[in-house]
Amino acid sequence: MEQNIIELIISGFMNSLSPYHILLMVFGIAAGIVVGTLPGLTATMAVALLVPVTFVMEPASGLVMLGAVWCGAIYGGANAAILLNIPGTPSSIATTFDGYQMTKNGAADKALLASLISSVIGGIVGVVILLTLFAPLAQVSLKFGKPEYFWLCIFGLTTISAMSTGNVLKGLLGGLLGLLIGTIGLDPVAGIPRFTFGYRPLIQGIQLVPALIGFFAFSQMLTLMERNEKYIAKYKQTPNLFKSLVSEMLQKGRSIIIRSSILGAFIGMLPGAGGPVASLIAYNEAKRWDKNPEKYGKGALEGIMASESSNNAVIGGSLIPMMALGIPGCPAAAVVMGGLLAHGIIPGSKLLTQSGDVAYTFITSLIIANLIMLPVGYFMIKLVANILNVPLYFVAPIILVLSSIGAYALRNSMFDVFVMVIFGVIAYILSKVGIDPGPLALGLVLGPIAEDALGVSLVIAHAKGSILQIMFLRPVSFILIILSILSVFTPLILSHIKKNIGLEVKKNDSTVC
Amino acid sequence: MTQRFANIIMSFVMLGICAVFLYQTNKLSYPSNVFPYILIGGIAILSLIILLQNVFSKVEVREKFNQINYKRIISIVVISIIYISVISTFGFYSVTFIYLIVMCVSLQSQEANIKMAMKVRNSLLLSTSIVILVYIVFNILLKVPTPRGFLI
Amino acid sequence: MKLKNKSIVSVSLLLIALMILISGCGQSNTPTPEKKSEANYPDRPINMIVPYDPGGGSDMLTRMIDKHAKEQFGNNFTFVYKPGAGGAVGASDIAKSKNDGYTIGTVNIPNYLLQSISGSGDFNADSFDYICQTASDPQILITPQGSKYTTIEEFVQAAKDNPGKLTVGVPGALGDGHVATLMFMEKAGIEVSIVPLKGGSDLLGSILGKHIDAGMANIGVVISEKDNFNILGVTFDKEHPFVPGVPTFKEKGYDVQSFVGRIYVAPKGLAPEMLQKLETGFKNIWDNSEYQDSMRNAMFSTDWKTGNEVKEFVTKYHAEAKALIEKYNK
Numbered sequence: 001m002e003q004n005i006i007e008l009i010i011s012g013f014m015n016s017l018s019p020y021h022i023l024l025m026v027f028g029i030a031a032g033i034v035v036g037t038l039p040g041l042t043a044t045m046a047v048a049l050l051v052p053v054t055f056v057m058e059p060a061s062g063l064v065m066l067g068a069v070w071c072g073a074i075y076g077g078a079n080a081a082i083l084l085n086i087p088g089t090p091s092s093i094a095t096t097f098d099g100y101q102m103t104k105n106g107a108a109d110k111a112l113l114a115s116l117i118s119s120v121i122g123g124i125v126g127v128v129i130l131l132t133l134f135a136p137l138a139q140v141s142l143k144f145g146k147p148e149y150f151w152l153c154i155f156g157l158t159t160i161s162a163m164s165t166g167n168v169l170k171g172l173l174g175g176l177l178g179l180l181i182g183t184i185g186l187d188p189v190a191g192i193p194r195f196t197f198g199y200r201p202l203i204q205g206i207q208l209v210p211a212l213i214g215f216f217a218f219s220q221m222l223t224l225m226e227r228n229e230k231y232i233a234k235y236k237q238t239p240n241l242f243k244s245l246v247s248e249m250l251q252k253g254r255s256i257i258i259r260s261s262i263l264g265a266f267i268g269m270l271p272g273a274g275g276p277v278a279s280l281i282a283y284n285e286a287k288r289w290d291k292n293p294e295k296y297g298k299g300a301l302e303g304i305m306a307s308e309s310s311n312n313a314v315i316g317g318s319l320i321p322m323m324a325l326g327i328p329g330c331p332a333a334a335v336v337m338g339g340l341l342a343h344g345i346i347p348g349s350k351l352l353t354q355s356g357d358v359a360y361t362f363i364t365s366l367i368i369a370n371l372i373m374l375p376v377g378y379f380m381i382k383l384v385a386n387i388l389n390v391p392l393y394f395v396a397p398i399i400l401v402l403s404s405i406g407a408y409a410l411r412n413s414m415f416d417v418f419v420m421v422i423f424g425v426i427a428y429i430l431s432k433v434g435i436d437p438g439p440l441a442l443g444l445v446l447g448p449i450a451e452d453a454l455g456v457s458l459v460i461a462h463a464k465g466s467i468l469q470i471m472f473l474r475p476v477s478f479i480l481i482i483l484s485i486l487s488v489f490t491p492l493i494l495s496h497i498k499k500n501i502g503l504e505v506k507k508n509d510s511t512v513c
Numbered sequence: 514m515t516q517r518f519a520n521i522i523m524s525f526v527m528l529g530i531c532a533v534f535l536y537q538t539n540k541l542s543y544p545s546n547v548f549p550y551i552l553i554g555g556i557a558i559l560s561l562i563i564l565l566q567n568v569f570s571k572v573e574v575r576e577k578f579n580q581i582n583y584k585r586i587i588s589i590v591v592i593s594i595i596y597i598s599v600i601s602t603f604g605f606y607s608v609t610f611i612y613l614i615v616m617c618v619s620l621q622s623q624e625a626n627i628k629m630a631m632k633v634r635n636s637l638l639l640s641t642s643i644v645i646l647v648y649i650v651f652n653i654l655l656k657v658p659t660p661r662g663f664l665i
Numbered sequence: 666m667k668l669k670n671k672s673i674v675s676v677s678l679l680l681i682a683l684m685i686l687i688s689g690c691g692q693s694n695t696p697t698p699e700k701k702s703e704a705n706y707p708d709r710p711i712n713m714i715v716p717y718d719p720g721g722g723s724d725m726l727t728r729m730i731d732k733h734a735k736e737q738f739g740n741n742f743t744f745v746y747k748p749g750a751g752g753a754v755g756a757s758d759i760a761k762s763k764n765d766g767y768t769i770g771t772v773n774i775p776n777y778l779l780q781s782i783s784g785s786g787d788f789n790a791d792s793f794d795y796i797c798q799t800a801s802d803p804q805i806l807i808t809p810q811g812s813k814y815t816t817i818e819e820f821v822q823a824a825k826d827n828p829g830k831l832t833v834g835v836p837g838a839l840g841d842g843h844v845a846t847l848m849f850m851e852k853a854g855i856e857v858s859i860v861p862l863k864g865g866s867d868l869l870g871s872i873l874g875k876h877i878d879a880g881m882a883n884i885g886v887v888i889s890e891k892d893n894f895n896i897l898g899v900t901f902d903k904e905h906p907f908v909p910g911v912p913t914f915k916e917k918g919y920d921v922q923s924f925v926g927r928i929y930v931a932p933k934g935l936a937p938e939m940l941q942k943l944e945t946g947f948k949n950i951w952d953n954s955e956y957q958d959s960m961r962n963a964m965f966s967t968d969w970k971t972g973n974e975v976k977e978f979v980t981k982y983h984a985e986a987k988a989l990i991e992k993y994n995k
Contacts, residue, residue: 031654035655041655044718047720052728055732142873144874169559173556177556180549183552189544190541190542190861192784194537194538194540200787203753204750205750225589226581226585227580227581271870325869326869326887327866334720338721338724341963344962346964392620393624394639396589398643401609405605405651411748414600414601414660421597434516455545455547456860456861458543459858460858460876463858463860464832658745
């Protein structure tokens with residue numbers, strides 16, 4: 001009865017190439033891109049909204065459409081990030097750093113197209129890794145216990161030094177503040193409420209998505225309204241963009257895209273980490289290994305390529321532990337797994353023997369979906385870029401309304417809308433004293449993961465009687481600690497070396513602090 | 514206001530936040546209190562460093578703070594807070610429609626060469642189409658519920 | 666001036682037109698709790714509050730009921746998702762809803778009870794009227810492959826020899842697995858370190874990766890990987906069909922009975938006729954073989970309890986859990 005894997009892959013491709021499935025994918029990707037572009041509606045939500053629809057479909061068709069929506073939504077987040085400095089999904093936080101700068105420099109369409117191409121490549125690399133290596137990689141993901149997650153978060157936090165263009169001290173302060181905000185709500189280890197200041201709704205904690213919309217969308221609208229400019233940026237279509245951009249990307253960023261995609265797939269397969277962490281770390285690594293790290297944050301194509309290829313590679317990665325062990329790698333994967341279960345397909349070690357045909361149709365369809373995303377996304381870029389030609393006095397109110405509905409839709413809760421506005425105002429004020437929303441968001445993303453990992457590690461360490469052994473001496477933890485230290489100090493050392501050689505190092509403009 | 518003064522205020526605010534969270538953390542038990550203590554310690558140290566740097570620094574950097582149209586920012590914030598406060602009583606669509614018109618018209622106040630009637634007409638068109646579009650996308654296509662009140 | 670007046674008139678006209686348009690599309694929100702309405706109840710869609718994310722277990726289970734809801738209640742349910750604080754937000758919403766029969770919801774035994782004990786929920790067992798239970802999912806005690814402990818006896822002995830040294834993962838702090846472990850500790854007179862993880866998948870990963878000594882897991886989440894760990898015992902009152910041959914804690918001498926019960930509730934004070942209609946409707950759906958098949962496919966074990974049976978169990982469990990949590994959490 002055992003079917004050959006090659007045979008399964010080929011029949012999977014044949015299945016996903018049926019006209020019906022292609023139609024589903026085109027629809028799914030278009031819907032995904034729309035949902036991803038809207039601030040507040042995340043990829044997880046896009047997939048969750050579609051699961052009930054798939055109940056009435058054939059298992060394979062339903063999964064094909066879920067996969068397409070997922071890919072589209074993760075990519076779609078880049079559109080808003082680039083055009084408006086608002087990450088459409090948490091995974092595209094890192095895309096705002098350079099994407100929005102490019103828009104301001106008048107290269108919006110270039111940035112949009114680069115993010116599309118990177119997403120497609122990243123997505124395909126992720127799926128290929130899933131297809132070829134998922135059994136051994138799932139075992140690797142099991143090596144990550146809670147102490148390793150804690151150090152992974154610390155490593156993620158070191159990216160603050162890469163993203164704070166002005167002042168590292170203030171960047172760190174912002175990151176810690178984000179972490180502190182993340183502690184409001186239920187204590188992950190004791191299960192009791194804390195930091196709620198007697199205010200009951202705070203028990204549910206500050207949710208990532210409403211706070212992110214506040215940090216980016218609301219405060220960004222206020223920033224745009226400060227001065228009396230009529231448009232966000234000048235925008236003119238570049239002729240023959242596709243050809244010139246592809247050759248530029250091939251020349252500049254082959255290694256960046258491949259490295260970021262692999263990083264994305266790897267971080268994606270660690271349950272709980274997910275797209276935001278992957279794209280931020282990929283961005284940091286791209287900057288670190290670049291010969292001219294100064295250009296990042298000022299509109300570097302490489303920054304977009306790193307962030308977008310890695311977050312789409314997360315999709316393939318997060319399916320690795322799900323397919324092999326029944327453990328979803330991220331919230332969206334958990335929803336897809338719910339969809340699988342509803343169709344009577346049990347993910348895990350018996351998946352391939354029990355329902356290999358459906359599983360492989362799903363996996364191979366993700367490759368096709370990514371390929372289809374290129375024309376569909378290209379068409380939609382032309383549409384969304386026009387927002388730059390709409391006067392700001394129209395754009396700003398629309399964004400504010402969409403932000404409100406996005407914050408509300410997450411949990412049908414007006415509380416989240418208030419969170420959005422309040423954190424928007426806080427982020428705006430903080431940006432005036434030099435604390436950017438990037439580090440704040442990073443802290444909020446990593447905070448709950450880090451705290452849970454630390455708390456559980458300490459419980460285990462307490463039982464086993466040795467904090468040193470559990471926290472510091474496990475091999476993977478040890479490597480991550482070394483990497484974090486290197487990550488903090490390499491920029492310092494590099495700038496020191498450059499100074500000594502006599503190269504001019506640009507001084508920070510805020511000399512005071 | 515100078516950047517230096519702003520930094521000093523910020524440091525004090527941060528130290529205040531530390532004090533509030535510290536008071537609450539003291540009530541927690543091990544291991545729940547470890548993580549908050551680390552964060553509070555970190556924020557306090559960084560704030561102190563920034564505070565000291567600014568108190569003893571003699572360089573004054575004039576910020577571009579006075580170029581900001583404060584009146585506009587504050588009115589956006591106030592209108593938005595009123596907007597979200599009344600959504601749950603009156604319902605999302607009616608309030609959004611009015612909010613969009615008010616915002617669009619008032620944000621166009623700088624555009625001296627557009628006539629008032631044009632501004633109102635354009636805002637009306639925009640608000641109507643946005644409300645209908647939002648309804649189609651969110652309620653019909655995506656089936657995401659919007660807040661309801663006694664109107665719509 | 667004239668222009669301005671004109672525009673104001675057109676604003677108001679448009680506004681009114683738009684309101685009519687949209688309110689026509691939306692559902693009417695005017696509940697009429699009259700006596701005669703009970704006879705033809707339900708005559709419009711019932712709101713179903715799901716206190717978890719769409720796509721989660723509660724959502725899936727309720728969607729499976731919803732497939733057949735039209736035959737029983739005339740309409741499908743209107744799903745309202747209210748996730749937050751592990752379900753406490755939605756449960757609180759159900760408790761505070763109008764008890765006109767048009768808002769019901771699903772909660773999980775024992776999570777909402779434990780939330781009322783821990784202080785994260787502003788409701789208690791008496792805030793609801795109970796419709797029924799459709800499915801239950803007991804816990805199993807599992808150890809990683811290659812572990813020294815493969816039976817309950819070995820585990821109890823090891824825990825007695827090294828008090829506090831064994832780590833037992835549970836799917837969440839102050840959740841069902843946590844309380845089941847406390848019950849086990851109490852009944853067996855042992856002490857273990859409880860490791861609160863983030864849900865069943867996290868627990869499964871920690872067991873497969875051998876990061877913890879044992880885990881108190883819900884069957885449904887981990888059962889597909891049952892060849893990759895040892896199952897020591899199940900917290901059910903009899904042999905469970907999903908884990909045939911696994912002894913219950915009870916037959917080993919430790920009376921630990923615990924499970925996640927998927928129950929449907931209404932805000933307190935529903936008219937008895939309505940409650941009865943709901944229970945009958947749910948029971949008819951539950952008896953449908955198509956429903957039973959879809960549940961089996963998705964690895965949910967169906968387990969019917971009437972509203973009164975649920976209420977009885979809830980009262981007993983609440984008292985036991987409260988005493989245990991107060992004893993072990995300080």
